[in-house]
Amino acid sequence: MKQTKLAAGISLRRTVAEGNAAQLAAVKEIIQQVRASGDQALHEYTAKWDGVELDSLRVNQTEIDEAVARFDPQLLEDLKEAAANIRSYHESQKQEGYKNEKADGSYVAQRVTAIGSAGLYVPGGTAAYPSSVLMNVIPAQVAGVRRIVITSPPGKDGALSDGVLAAAHILGVVEVYKVGGAQAIAALAYGTETIQAVDKITGPGNVFVALAKREVYGDVAIDMIAGPSEIAVIADDTAFADEVAADLLSQAEHDPMASAILLTTSEQLADAVSKEIDRQLETLPRQSIAAQAIQEHGMIYIGEMMGELIRAANELAPEHLEIIAADAEAAAEKIENAGAIFIGRYSSEPVGDYFAGTNHVLPTNSTARFSSALSVYDFIKRTSVVYYSEQAWHNNEAKIARLARLEGLEGHARAVESRSWEKGN
Amino acid sequence: MKQTKLAAGISLRRTVAEGNAAQLAAVKEIIQQVRASGDQALHEYTAKWDGVELDSLRVNQTEIDEAVARFDPQLLEDLKEAAANIRSYHESQKQEGYKNEKADGSYVAQRVTAIGSAGLYVPGGTAAYPSSVLMNVIPAQVAGVRRIVITSPPGKDGALSDGVLAAAHILGVVEVYKVGGAQAIAALAYGTETIQAVDKITGPGNVFVALAKREVYGDVAIDMIAGPSEIAVIADDTAFADEVAADLLSQAEHDPMASAILLTTSEQLADAVSKEIDRQLETLPRQSIAAQAIQEHGMIYIGEMMGELIRAANELAPEHLEIIAADAEAAAEKIENAGAIFIGRYSSEPVGDYFAGTNHVLPTNSTARFSSALSVYDFIKRTSVVYYSEQAWHNNEAKIARLARLEGLEGHARAVESRSWEKGN
Numbered sequence: 001m002k003q004t005k006l007a008a009g010i011s012l013r014r015t016v017a018e019g020n021a022a023q024l025a026a027v028k029e030i031i032q033q034v035r036a037s038g039d040q041a042l043h044e045y046t047a048k049w050d051g052v053e054l055d056s057l058r059v060n061q062t063e064i065d066e067a068v069a070r071f072d073p074q075l076l077e078d079l080k081e082a083a084a085n086i087r088s089y090h091e092s093q094k095q096e097g098y099k100n101e102k103a104d105g106s107y108v109a110q111r112v113t114a115i116g117s118a119g120l121y122v123p124g125g126t127a128a129y130p131s132s133v134l135m136n137v138i139p140a141q142v143a144g145v146r147r148i149v150i151t152s153p154p155g156k157d158g159a160l161s162d163g164v165l166a167a168a169h170i171l172g173v174v175e176v177y178k179v180g181g182a183q184a185i186a187a188l189a190y191g192t193e194t195i196q197a198v199d200k201i202t203g204p205g206n207v208f209v210a211l212a213k214r215e216v217y218g219d220v221a222i223d224m225i226a227g228p229s230e231i232a233v234i235a236d237d238t239a240f241a242d243e244v245a246a247d248l249l250s251q252a253e254h255d256p257m258a259s260a261i262l263l264t265t266s267e268q269l270a271d272a273v274s275k276e277i278d279r280q281l282e283t284l285p286r287q288s289i290a291a292q293a294i295q296e297h298g299m300i301y302i303g304e305m306m307g308e309l310i311r312a313a314n315e316l317a318p319e320h321l322e323i324i325a326a327d328a329e330a331a332a333e334k335i336e337n338a339g340a341i342f343i344g345r346y347s348s349e350p351v352g353d354y355f356a357g358t359n360h361v362l363p364t365n366s367t368a369r370f371s372s373a374l375s376v377y378d379f380i381k382r383t384s385v386v387y388y389s390e391q392a393w394h395n396n397e398a399k400i401a402r403l404a405r406l407e408g409l410e411g412h413a414r415a416v417e418s419r420s421w422e423k424g425n
Numbered sequence: 426m427k428q429t430k431l432a433a434g435i436s437l438r439r440t441v442a443e444g445n446a447a448q449l450a451a452v453k454e455i456i457q458q459v460r461a462s463g464d465q466a467l468h469e470y471t472a473k474w475d476g477v478e479l480d481s482l483r484v485n486q487t488e489i490d491e492a493v494a495r496f497d498p499q500l501l502e503d504l505k506e507a508a509a510n511i512r513s514y515h516e517s518q519k520q521e522g523y524k525n526e527k528a529d530g531s532y533v534a535q536r537v538t539a540i541g542s543a544g545l546y547v548p549g550g551t552a553a554y555p556s557s558v559l560m561n562v563i564p565a566q567v568a569g570v571r572r573i574v575i576t577s578p579p580g581k582d583g584a585l586s587d588g589v590l591a592a593a594h595i596l597g598v599v600e601v602y603k604v605g606g607a608q609a610i611a612a613l614a615y616g617t618e619t620i621q622a623v624d625k626i627t628g629p630g631n632v633f634v635a636l637a638k639r640e641v642y643g644d645v646a647i648d649m650i651a652g653p654s655e656i657a658v659i660a661d662d663t664a665f666a667d668e669v670a671a672d673l674l675s676q677a678e679h680d681p682m683a684s685a686i687l688l689t690t691s692e693q694l695a696d697a698v699s700k701e702i703d704r705q706l707e708t709l710p711r712q713s714i715a716a717q718a719i720q721e722h723g724m725i726y727i728g729e730m731m732g733e734l735i736r737a738a739n740e741l742a743p744e745h746l747e748i749i750a751a752d753a754e755a756a757a758e759k760i761e762n763a764g765a766i767f768i769g770r771y772s773s774e775p776v777g778d779y780f781a782g783t784n785h786v787l788p789t790n791s792t793a794r795f796s797s798a799l800s801v802y803d804f805i806k807r808t809s810v811v812y813y814s815e816q817a818w819h820n821n822e823a824k825i826a827r828l829a830r831l832e833g834l835e836g837h838a839r840a841v842e843s844r845s846w847e848k849g850n
Binding site: 015018074075078079081082085088089092093098100106108110111113115116128129130131163199200214217218219220221225240242243246247249250252253254280284285286290329332335336337338339340341342343344345346347348349350351352353354355356357358359362365367368369370371372373375377381382383384385386387388389390392393396399400402403404406407408409410411412413414415416418419423 | 440443499500503504506507510513514517518523525531533535536538540541553554555556588624625639642643644645646650665667668671672674675677678679705709710711715754757760761762763764765766767768769770771772773774775776777778779780781782783784787790792793794795796797798800802806807808809810811812813814815817818821824825827828829831832833834835836837838839840841843844848
């Protein structure tokens with residue numbers, strides 16, 4: 001793994017380009033076709049990209065029941081326990097409205113309601129991700145979203161994976177479609193004969209999915225544009241090199257574009273982690289992916305002091321940040337920009353991917369500077385409420401009219417002035 | 426004003442197209458030039474579009490002081506009172522983190538921190554909007570954003586309006602730039618020699634500003650893509666036609682593309698409002714704008730029952746919704762989709778634009794289905810924290826490893842399994 005010293009002037013910001021012009025053109029064409037031809041376009045693209053001719057786009061209850069029956073009962077229990085942890089963490093995000101009343105009888109209030117419908121994209125392909133089903137559906141359920149839809153690309157056999165269907169079953173989601181790629185995003189955004197449009201689309205996906213989400217943004221809400229996975233580890237000489245290396249590889253194995261960064265005060269640890277990476281790579285099933293990620297997007301930064309590492313982490317704003325160091329909690333308090341922080345050696349990043357309860361849909365590409373994990377807040381909306389009593393109007397109408405006229409908006413001033421007590425009595 | 430009966434099959438969804446291909450090409454060119462040439466590009470575009478050669482892009486303290494000294498003291502008091510109301514409403518949006526501990530010593534937590542910097546775009550041109558300064562800056566301040574920047578296009582005299590500078594002064598904002606249009610958005614997103622890049626851009630603007638915000642979205646956070654203003658009024662026969670008409674016109678005067686919708690159970694009110702609109706238009710200074718908006722985007726829908734009007738309003742998801750009817754509060758409870766609701770005849774919409782305390786930056790184009798007013802939540806981010814004790818790791822490592830292997834991610838499983846009690850003791 002490459003090493004360098006942390007120094008002023010090194011930029012740690014990460015910006016991974018999101019597709020190219022040809023891919024964007026393809027996505028625009030797909031969206032247009034789905035808007036024009038609906039289900040027919042979905043069937044055609046599914047035949048073309050997933051290599052399967054589907055009779056029905058929707059997964060029927062028999063398919064779900066059979067998938068659950070086939071599924072390893074131990075894993076079903078594991079998924080249920082993970083779901084309970086995730087639900088518990090997200091329950092704390094439930095938000096209440098508020099109402100601030102004044103002596104003049106007026107009030108201003110904020111009402112919180114769930115969005116009406118949400119569509120969750122679950123990637124398929126080389127691996128299926130039941131954990132993504134949990135991480136996207138549960139916050140929507142806790143928020144109170146009435147209609148939750150899952151869509152995922154079918155395998156060559158025309159089916160979704162048992163794990164994805166089992167996860168949907170555990171959560172009670174019954175509206176599941178076998179559509180993937182940009183065509184799935186288009187269907188969720190604009191609707192087809194079979195798939196009714198949703199209000200918000202969430203979930204990760206490949207570059208076509210990411211580009212399609214950006215295209216439909218505004219007509220429908222989206223969670224975020226997910227980039228390749230990232231991990232940064234802050235570690236001092238109390239850390240075990242084999243554990244740090246294993247954690248770096250756990251994200252590197254996601255994607256050749258994934259980033260794995262070690263920030264350390266210990267040159268000895270740096271060297272040991274480098275050796276461990278090479279050693280562990282030898283037997284890793286996803287060796288070629290992980291090796292490419294480490295080669296191209298891996299880096300060990302060596303700093304003089306913990307404060308330097310923290311500054312670097314805040315500039316990097318990584319998706320996942322582990323802190324394995326003396327007084328890790330104090331260091332974590334100083335982190336402002338990170339999707340999720342994992343404290344201490346037992347908090348290996350996959351603990352959060354699967355089980356602890358926090359959400360694994362996290363901001364990438366240094367966007368943790370301004371964005372956050374997927375959450376219940378993503379599935380609610382807030383409506384302001386204004387009630388002015390006659391007294392409140394009487395006390396304030398002249399001020400409001402003056403402010404309106406300051407901005408050249410005479411119609412605003414006249415609207416407020418049009419009220420009069422006499423008329424109503 | 427046009428009238429029609431509410432009926433099944435009428436779609437009330439609003440989607441105003443956002444610019445055309447030529448405008449988008451111009452915006453892309455501007456962004457590229459600003460990224461390439463920085464301040465020089467800003468000076469050139471300001472000369473070209475605002476017709477003024479600036480010595481300095483930044484407003485200096487003397488300019489601010491002089492503007493405040495010239496500004497009407499009564500209006501300064503009005504702005505201060507409005508600011509206090511806005512601050513009070515937004516203080517209730519402050520969010521705390523939480524920490525959920527388990528008996529095994531583990532915890533999951535959510536930390537809330539402010540984003541580092543925010544750039545507020547304030548439109549200039551025909552009118553200047555001090556109220557926009559209040560509505561954008563105050564939520565950022567309540568959130569705790571350290572660096573707040575205002576940028577607004579200069580007039581032909583090379584100055585910003587006294588009102589905008591007075592509002593900035595009241596709030597203690599000192600970093601103010603004389604840059605408008607897409608070039609301002611590009612500068613805020615990518616930085617120039619004079620203007621350091623920010624983490625989030627908020628504020629309304631014309632079509633070039635809207636297109637530029639969409640272009641930079643992802644590299645920087647944005648609040649929303651604001652469309653033309655919208656008002657819907659639900660009214661029954663208890664409403665006064667002149668007041669309803671004045672309120673409809675107050676939004677119509679913003680923009681020829683603004684929308685003004687009356688939903689009523691009373692044909693008598695419908696006719697009376699139509700007549701009042703014509704009468705009031707005669708003397709409205711912004712008559713031509715408002716008349717065009719009413720003509721092209723105004724509509725009176727007549728329904729049989731209040732329930733029908735409520736369903737229609739929920740489909741419309743208007744930016745502003747007034748309810749002037751018997752039992753308006755009960756009706757408001759049934760509204761799920763609206764940016765802001767104004768209850769009763771004294772809660773004329775401009776009350777919220779300027780003074781009540783709620784935010785006037787609101788979702789348009791039917792996006793209130795899934796988005797909300799600008800708020801403190803827009804200026805914070807949440808970081809998840811996971812701490813696993815040795816006991817928690819021991820209890821759960823096998824489950825986590827099984828879930829990782831289910832997804833084909835052996836590296837994740839090995840990371841969790843790499844920990845061992847013996848090594849650490």
